[in-house]
Amino acid sequence: MNQPKRYLDIVSDIRDMIRREKIRPGDRIPSERELAETLQVGRSTLREALRSLELLGLIETRRGEGTFLSDHRNHKLVEVLSTFILQDNQSQEDVWQTRLVHEVAAIRLVCQNEALDGIRVWDSFRKKLESEENILREDFVREVMVLSGNRLSLKIWFLLQQYSGNPYAEAVSGPERELLKPILSALEQRDTELAIQSFKSWSGWIQKRRMQNGDDS
Structure with a gap:
């Protein structure tokens, strides 16, 4: 049985998707449902990852509009930790x-x-x-x-x-x-x-x- 994706794996997958699809700061990212299907992860696990990314200021949710990528300069903390831990x-x-x-x-x-x-x-x-x-x-x-x-x-x-x-x-x-x-x-x-x-x-x-x-x- 495959191990469920861990939080760090999901963060990495989302980062790769943003780069691959050339999503820029201020652009809307796919919905929770779309991300779950694309990344093949459970909704609850994905929701926790998105909540963490929002707390870190990497993404922002606008009521009635969706979720958007924040300024790329805010990604430094995740980049540093993800290469170390x-x-x-x-x-x-x-x-x-x-x-x-x-x-x-x-x-x-x-x-x-x-x-x-x-x-x-x-x-x-x-x-x-x-x-x-x-x-x-x-x-x-x-x-x-x-x-x-x-x-x-x-x-x-x-x-x-x-x-x-x-x-x-x-x-x-x-x-x-x-x-x-x-x-x-x-x-x-x-x-x-x-x-x-x-x-x-x-x-x-x-x-x-x-x-x-x-x-x-």
């Missing part, structure tokens, strides 16, 4: 650690933001953890990145987490709930060092589980 195990480890750097920086900014005290932003996550309601890893970490207020870091993080095998795509498992609770408590109390220490423990747990399962995607 996934070359060997060390590169994959570097991507993982670089992503963690952005996450730790975001935690510092969130803990320093006194304005977050009154909005009780973590309540919904705590209730889901305590009630064993389904919660995605990505929802939690993305919230941290968004609350940091650093939009560039958010864009880079989104790309890095895709390129490190999307470790946050899964739902939080039973044992993880106990690892997330101290992170939430530390964020609420704005205890920077404890929040970072607890987050790194959780990240290490995820990485160890992926290695044990032989998941190098």
Whole structure:
């Protein structure tokens, strides 16, 4: 059975198609349905790739008009990362650690933001953890990145987490709930060092589980 196309493969295919069809900045790119048929990929996987490209500023969607190619100068980040990552195990480890750097920086900014005290932003996550309601890893970490207020870091993080095998795509498992609770408590109390220490423990747990399962995607 053929392996499903990974995020990086789809990005590369879209880039090749843009070059082949000589699509210029400002030109409309094919619809989601057309791209799925041309690239022979699932709609949900393609939709995630397009969403990532839009967050990076590589494409833009105009309501009622379609999706358009942005200025080519915005492609540099993808070009640099796509030529570097996934070359060997060390590169994959570097991507993982670089992503963690952005996450730790975001935690510092969130803990320093006194304005977050009154909005009780973590309540919904705590209730889901305590009630064993389904919660995605990505929802939690993305919230941290968004609350940091650093939009560039958010864009880079989104790309890095895709390129490190999307470790946050899964739902939080039973044992993880106990690892997330101290992170939430530390964020609420704005205890920077404890929040970072607890987050790194959780990240290490995820990485160890992926290695044990032989998941190098």
